[in-house]
Amino acid sequence: MDDVIEVSGLRRRYGPGGGGGHEAVRGISFDVRRGEVFALLGTNGAGKTSTVEVLEGLTPPTAGRVRVLGHDPYRERAAVRPRMGVMLQEGGFPADLTVTETAVMWAGCVSRARPVGEALGLVGLAGRGAVRVKQLSGGERRRLDLALALLGRPEVLFLDEPTTGLDPEGRRATWDLVASLRDRGTSVLLTTHYLEEAETLADRLAIMREGRIVVRGTPAEVTAARPSRIRFALPPDVPPERLPLSLAAACDGRRVEIRTPHLQRALTELLAWARESDIALAGLDARSPSLEEAFLDIARGDAAAEDTVGSAA
CATH class of the missing domain: 3.30.70 (Alpha-Beta Plaits)
Known part of the structure; x- marks a missing residue:
């Protein structure tokens, strides 16, 4: 199976139908291939989080079709969840547990868990196992979130703002880790506000605005038509x-x-x-033109920027 994530005509509405409520996602389509990093970009309120929540199986779509590893992630959650890793913007783990205790607790909730020490070593926390979560810096907490997402050796990994709070060295180390996971066949769906991060990591990307995908392609394709x-x-x-x-x-x-x-x-x-x-x-x-410049033009509603690459409803 080449496509591990398939999204067709996805819609997500909050509140009543008709004239009421709010349609956060308005009929988007895209796919994520095996062993690639796909970045889903957009300003706050563009519909990224609503889209990812559907893909993670946390909520059903209002309309459209979604498949992760060939399954409906909401209705067939038991078939998908053991093969999926999720890194949320905030883990919310008990503050009084140590790093190791937190990882051991989480390992008991996943299938095929890798050794806790290995997971902590992947993110540079091997020497912080005895430290309580409340004593970690913001960047260290993000690294712990990533370690727990990797515990189950996921085939599909969802990363929501994975390097927020990291210093430049930690950010680069995380990029290297994500690239190595991709090279070993893991499919990664990434949301980030760091455009350099998307430009560095993403094999392909889509930029959302007001619930729709307005541009998608490789980073080079998105920037190529800009001066x-x-x-x-x-x-x-x-x-x-x-x-x-x-x-x-x-x-x-x-x-x-x-x-x-x-x-x-x-x-x-x-x-x-x-x-x-x-x-x-x-x-x-x-x-040369940058992804950041293209993104800002698209966020402002520059029609010329949207016409440069394969636009999608």
């Missing part, structure tokens, strides 16, 4: 009008920004002009 940018400052005695006419530039005083789909060509032309004119370009910064 690269070049920024710099001109010397006080060089007016922007002296720039080559072929470089469409926007100016704010001495600061100049050039947006172009052909970064190498535009940068080569700019640097050749600066050398021939003996002009120093202060603060020169050239960047």
Whole structure:
């Protein structure tokens, strides 16, 4: 089975039907393949959490079809739950238990539990087993949440904001762990507000807005149609009008920004002009398009951004 998660026409409504209530998810479709990281992105209120709750079997869909590992995750929960790992935004574990006691307690609730020491070692908590949960830092609690999600050797792993509260070193270590799990065949559905995290980890992604998926594809596909940018400052005695006419530039005083789909060509032309004119370009910064820029445009409702990749209702 290539697709371990299949979503078709999913709708999720809260409250009464008709004109009342709130439709949080409005007919979305996507799939997650075996051994890939799929990122589900969107601003607060976009419908991500409602979607993931249905996939985790916590609530039934209002309409549409959902399958996880070939089963309905709500009606056939017993067939799906032992093969699934879930990392919520907040674990809510007893504060007075130690890290090891918490993991042992959780291991008793899952099938095929890996050794507790192994799970804690995967997330860098091997030396913190005797520490009470209430004494952990916020980042350590997130790592404990991840360890418990991994205890059952899941085939499908749901990660909800997995690196919130982690320092840069801990975030990178978590990324490496998720990548290694994917390489060993685990399918990961990730929600995150760190766009760099999604760009680094995701094989494919979908961006939601107002309950709908407006763009989906690989990170490269989502960013490909956006322009690269070049920024710099001109010397006080060089007016922007002296720039080559072929470089469409926007100016704010001495600061100049050039947006172009052909970064190498535009940068080569700019640097050749600066050398021939003996002009120093202060603060020169050239960047390819980023997922963050695409995401912000989509969140603002930029129709052009939505048209760049395979949009889906």
